[in-house]
Amino acid sequence: GQLVEAAADIRGGAVTPADVSRVTSTGMRHATGEGRTVLHALPVGYTLDGVKGIRDPRGMVAHQFGVDMNVVTCEATVARNLMLAVERCHINVEAMAASPYVAGLSVLTDDEADLGAAVVEMGAGTTTIAVYSGGRFVHAAGFAVGGQHISMDLARGLSATIADAERIKTLYGTVITGGSDSRELMSVPTAGDEQDLPQIVSRATIANIVKHRAEEVFEMVRDKLKDSPFASEPNGRVVLSGGAS
Structure with missing residues (x-):
């Protein structure tokens, strides 16, 4: 926009x-x-x-x-x-209609839109941003990185199939690790000809893979917001939505 x-x-x-x-x-x-x-x-x-x-x-x-x-x-x-x-x-x-505009209409309250807020919609292949201020839709941005990239990172990092990586992301994906995550182990089927030889990985390993991609996404969101009217809203709220959020 x-x-x-x-x-x-x-x-x-x-x-x-x-x-x-x-x-x-x-x-x-x-x-x-x-x-x-x-x-x-x-x-x-x-x-x-x-x-x-x-x-x-x-x-x-x-x-x-x-x-x-x-x-x-x-x-x-x-x-x-x-x-x-x-x-x-x-x-x-x-x-x-533009996806970020519709996301803002869906998830923001009237007060949030009036006071200033940014809606970050994290989809499978894209992440879009809508900025509202004074009750108006004032800015839109986006980039082609989303939840599917996290699934692909898990598939590569764990040598798993894409379907198994998607299931692992949905059930165990997180960016916050606890003290026991390194000791909580799970069996992950190996992709390719070695499906009968599952590997054992910890929840900490999964969280580490997800965290690196999530950090990249939010760094890109930060850069987009710096170039938007949201930069002048010191108390503006950021609302996450979308399937990958």
């Missing part, structure tokens, strides 16, 4: 819904690059004659009206291919 500013003269008249739509459309055109399509163009705040912080300008009088928007775009071909895949299942697509 990117923050976009757009403005228009209204010659001292009252702001109408048509003015809001016109200025919003102008901002969308500036934010849409070649080969990309707009998923969301959500107002963050309005300005009247240079005065910021207006939440609802309709009916108010000004000479110049502006809007700050969070515009979320994606590759047009990716969006079209996704729509085609759904429509081939005989399901009509009414609209598309």
Whole structure:
């Protein structure tokens, strides 16, 4: 997502819904690059004659009206291919929404969105971030690392099948170890031709593998949040969601 500013003269008249739509459309055109399509163009705040912080300008009088928007775009071909895949299942697509935006609507309370919060949705192949402030969706980001990478790390580190690694992650995956974890042992089937020769591993070994990948994910989340409006929220809350959380 990117923050976009757009403005228009209204010659001292009252702001109408048509003015809001016109200025919003102008901002969308500036934010849409070649080969990309707009998923969301959500107002963050309005300005009247240079005065910021207006939440609802309709009916108010000004000479110049502006809007700050969070515009979320994606590759047009990716969006079209996704729509085609759904429509081939005989399901009509009414609209598309960005995953981090929907995650924020699902898990944040109104107070959290007003006070400032970041939603980190950890999926299988991606981790996405949505930042809310003043009750508005103000930033979106993401990267292609998720829970599936933890499963692959376990499969490689334990020489196990991917299915067994996924089961181990679900049942025993943690980043916090206890004093007895190094003594708690379990049998893990070996992948390949040596399936009849299971290996014995400790819960501490499993936690260590998971911890290294989790640290990488949260370091990337930290870097993304540094470049977002969340950096100015010293008491902002971070909420985890998604299957890998």
